[in-house]
């Protein structure tokens with residue numbers, strides 16, 4: 001069985017962009033960890049940072065528990081994710097603790113600085129984690145994990161241009177579970193209404209997952225791209241696990 005780490009910026013990102021794929025992998029018996037860089041401490045207009053962070057850690061844990069996954073937080077802070085030395089060592093610690101064969105992370109181009117910084121941090125932490133002399137807690141990994149990028153939010157880069165997935169995963173059979181996972185993030189309904197002008201984040205997610213499905217004649221799908229830079233593994237592990 002494979003060990004899979006989903007590591008995105010904020011609580012709810014993974015559920016929106018890869019919740020169905022994670023549910024499918026969990027259903028096949030693979031070990032899943034859902035990690036976020038921050039506890040979503042800026043995601044409220046009513047609660048202070050520590051209060052909303054506590055709420056959102058609990059929401060993320062509940063969402064992960066629906067598929068038998070663990071939840072961990074790197075404990076950086078919203079709008080303060082940077083690909084710097086201290087942050088990279090913290091991400092390497094998470095990699096050495098969770099020991100993934102396969103990582104799903106954020107798109108290198110996305111609407112939000114936190115998402116883009118997360119993508120670079122995770123890419124570089126994958127390279128560092130197997131190096132025994134790289135100073136971070138935990139035993140070094142035996143190799144660089146397979147690395148995949150989720151879609152950017154709404155499938156668009158910073159300038160609003162479309163980003164095409166390399167392949168799609170049919171999540172139609174687990175769409176209800178994906179919806180339940182995202183619904184655990186109840187605090188975000190009010191926040192997204194207040195700040196993003198989004199009427200209902202569940203409807204938005206359903207519309208988005210259906211949009212990706214239409215690319216392949218499916219009802220619901222999620223898109224991914226595999227990172228194949230030197231010397232990262234290039235075998236299609238995710239595609240094979242779900243074939």
Ligand SMILES: [Zn+2]
Nearest residue numbers: 009010013115
């Ligand atoms: Zn986010």
